[in-house]
Amino acid sequence: MKVPLAVPNLNGREAEYLQECIRSTFVSTAGPFVNRFEQQIADISGTDTATVTCSGTVALHMALEGLGIGTGDLVMVPSLTFIASANSVRHSGADVWLVDCRRDDWTIDLELAGEAIERHTVAHPAGRLHVESGRVLKALMPVMIMGSSLDFDAHVRFARQYGLRVVVDAAAAIGAEAADGTALGATGVDAVCYSFNGNKTVTSGGGGAVAAADRGLVDRIDHLVSTGRVGTAYDHDVVAYNFRMTNVEAAIGVAQLERLEQFLVRKREIHDRYVELASRHPDLEPFPTPTLGRSAYWFSGLFFTGDDLGRCDEFRSFMVGHDIDVRPFWKPIHLQAPYAGAISTDVSVTDRLWRRIVPLPCSTGITDGELDFVVDRAAEFWGDPSRHV
Template sequence: MTTEPLIPLAVPDLSGREEEYLRACIASTFVSTVGPFVPRFEEQVAAAIGSRGAVATCSGTAGLHVALTALGVGQNDLVVLPSLTFIASANAIAQCGAQPWLFDVTQESWTLDPELLERRLAADTERRPEGLFHRPSGRRIAAVMPVHTLGLPADMHAIVPVARRYGLPVVADSAAALGATCRGKPPGALGADLSVLSFNGNKTVTAGAGGAVVGDDPELLALVRHLSSTARVGQDYDHDRPGFNYRMTNLQAAVGCAQMERWESLVAAKRRIRHRYDQAFAGLEGVEPFPAPPWVEGACWFSGIVLRSPTWEGREAVLRSRLRELGIDSRPFWKPVHLQAPYRNAPCTEMPVCEELWLRVLTLPCSAGLTDAEQDRVIAALLQAFQST
């Protein structure tokens, strides 16, 4: 066991004006959902993500739920979703009373496979007057939700046209994609009807908690704002439909504004960390880097290594244990949604990529404030762990 302090996986960099802005909230007493930082934060996010507007929410999951609801997803519907994602993506669908139709991902990008999407929509669906239906289950297919995995954009250039041909709206789970580009375009300009970001504590840009729904359609964004504000009409206690209390507080937005002032440097730091890991482990036998397709520049939210098959079996957990002894935090990757208890009965495609991939991924410390000396210690520890396992 080492006597050196633990290097955590991901902690926020709060070295900007966060404290100053929080003190301003307290001094003004605007600590709830009313206050100047909320609209400022929305403007900053919309500009950075490449969208005309944004609606701040209390979490990314809440943002996904209200976005799906605004686009008409409801009881007993299906929503196309890659299985290799954090379970919150599926939970937002379930909160609509709907169910995910789970798809495999590509090895190249770990994101929704557009060829598989086109193939299964052609083979397994039929058009009825009420919409597009999934033949095996008899459920209406209400939307497609690609996920920009770890801030790496899905191939929206291929996915969005398929969705359009079948009349399906697209909600992009862009939780960690701030700063990414796909064919030179930011996530908000990739054709989705709505995109949703997360500002959770471990994200590159954080508000402590929170999310944002972004898009280009003012009427659709107005509906999202209305639904997230309890569907209140006017200043009195009149409400025109079931709504949600999903608003972001001024306190959260204050932290978010301070972070957004530095978002480009925070993303650049994440990319430098990824590059140093990739260089350090390039010659290590049995190890592959995280994906980097030529048509995207990822936001590099998390970094780490992929253990090459077939040498991976059982080794990932051993490596994590050894790294912990050396004072290095590391984590496994998301367990695919179709293997999770709440969604084992959801319709799904075959999963040759994600079922084998998730067990081989090891995430390493990648805080934006990680120093070169700390990263050198992580690299040395991993090389030592490899030699002893």
């Protein structure tokens, strides 16, 4: 039995909608599915509008550029994230200010970030001037790691205190909610950015999206990703990009979002199985569960709390040896070569965490038998006497 880590669930109307694209010949960057997908995303996000892009990284990049963030600017980003978060900042022309995460929920440590701002910056009309570098801190990019919800109120208060914009990396968090069921785009943040890569809960094969309460921002981003074309002739008023999503990709996305709630229920079931697995061993914890809002539970798995980090590598090898796809977790941004000289807070918590994080298979199409197999093999490795085989 082979169990992949995360593969798309394409058992809905994806094939039907793709055939519709082919019959209509709308296979490129114009077509009815693009509009339908954008409206679905806006509805889920609690905004009037959204715009789709060719990737999640581009969505973040365009949100920053649409907000006027670029050369000479800084964006605070957690070091515990996939490298695309930081890359999007660099693509905009700005640079990152890396911040450690909190031990309890693995999200950006706002208290530490505030201390760094107070220590290293002074007030500036556009944000906060980082004295040593001469750059202006203009934005905060919290990451909804593993699709986990955030304390959005705290992030918005923090941003207002320092005159910053908030661009949320919600790459894996489609369907997540803030406290009291508030949709992500209705929390007071400036933009919420999603990814629809093949391993995400909802996929379009590739692609991303930006949702924002500010219709003007969405319009600016839509203009930027569409070559800056004005009118029906070939007139362009800005150096822009061809970063659009195709109708074919959007067709897949529309079919996927029709089953979003079904996907989220299955993700929660998988999470609960791994919570129960972790409870059987003193050296294991489950991934954090947010106390505010609803998580999308994109990835779930085990967190190792023991002393011998080599056990994590041994566990991954053991699982792979049983045809279960278990991989290392993302290497933090401060350890990546392109960001070796980046401005950074102390990142000791991130250093302690990342090698202990072990995502386990979490495809929404995983069968109960496959999930049992994963749990049993993991229990076998960790020496759990209560396992059922």
